[in-house]
Amino acid sequence: MEHGYSIKSKPQYTPLHWHEKATGHLLLAHGAGGQALINLLQQSLPRQQVSVLYLQQTAADAEYAAKMKAVLDADCHVFTAEASLQNALKLMLPFMYMGTRLYVAGAEGFIWSMTALLKPFGIAPADIMQQQTGTMARSVYCVHCKATTHHVTTNITPCAGCGSMLFVRDHFSRNMGAYMGLMVDAESPGELPEIEEIYR
């Protein structure tokens, strides 16, 4: 990453804090995002209903889940597969009212897969408070073959779809939840700049 360089399409995340005005709070997180939710619950416990949907992936995550259960009891729902969390969320949303505010904490991929799930329910990205936690790894969308490569930590990556060596740009698509990847050696095949791990 270059000093002093930023582009508008790159999402800005923010540490979670309670919306003062709300009739309910729905918190979604996975992995290290559990710590962000615990921090939030420690700030204060709002008067309104608080529900957590948490995706537990490692042994360390079980501790986060236990701490949240201790505070929220049955309103903390823990899942071990993202698909089950998504199904539960889809079943809950039609019964929720306007005034329920949404919060997401986790890796960028998780944030945007939740945001994409919420969109058909009429909830826009701007309505969701998002905190990035854990890895800085990126999802990269190949502009040539349209495949998405996940968990990219380097400035240049082979495309999971077509194998082209892609340069990872800061240009981000909220619809796809991925950064734009362009073939880096299109003009002079095989000539690659130095590959560095920069998104850990």
Add this chain to the structure above:
Amino acid sequence: MNSINIKVAAIDQVTPLIKHFTLVKEDGGSLPAFSGGSHVVVAINIAGRVHRNPYSLMGSPLATDAYHISVRRQEQSRGGSVFMHDEVKVGTALKITYPLNLFSLAKLGRKHILIAGGIGITPFMSQIADLERMHADYELHYAFRSPEHGAFAAELAQTCGDKLHCYTDSQGARLNFNELLSTQPLGTHVYVCGPGAMVTALLESARDLGWPESHIHSEQFLAPPIGEPFTIQLARSNKEILVPAEMSMLEAIEGAGVEAEYLCRGGVCGRCELDVLDSDGKLMHHDHYLSDEEKASGKKIMPCVSRAQCTRLLLDL
């Protein structure tokens, strides 16, 4: 500004105070298509002085053979609406701007709650045509003073069926915003158009219940208020202009032959914003566009509706 030459094809007295004007192109062609919630600005020439008033388009956005606007007679104002009521006849030629939408539907919304007060029903007439075509989930809540003031209520009942909810003040029926907004499904948008107090109350209720700003929509065109005369200086045009009591700053600037940007002329769109370089008095902001911080800074002003109490107001124009 590009304008369209139109003539009045029909006038209907809809309520004791509201007239409905059907406008067709002077040369008989079709008018530009628009989207639900759009308005046009009508130029009204009263004794050589041009008033420009924004009016919402009411017809179906797909019908481009004619535009439909409704005008409420405002006795306590500068005369534009009274002129429309008393002087404009079938056959009168007028100039209007191209349609502009500052009150569009959020097409991705799951449900739409439309709230109208009195003449505030007009932008919803075209929005409802869009919602019906989209087979969208919506409710129209329409409040008016007494049965004879419920413009288009019968027509709406036919189009909207049980989606229409009327509240007649004289019969004691009141719309409770908190009750209405507290049980709407996630993904709902609310739209309000009506008197100032109604819009303010709705916005407050929605915000208190935690509705995100992106789900709250309002439109309220303001007529330029009448005030004390004051003088402005234009830095780039090197002119000093007197703004009379019954004229807006924008009208005075145009009257002096200086071209200024504008779109809605009702304090909503932000196009006419001017930088204030210097002033020795108080700016009286009347618009809905500038933020409270911008208003307090004294660095910007919307000349379409705002005024000042000063002897010097230097504008970057």
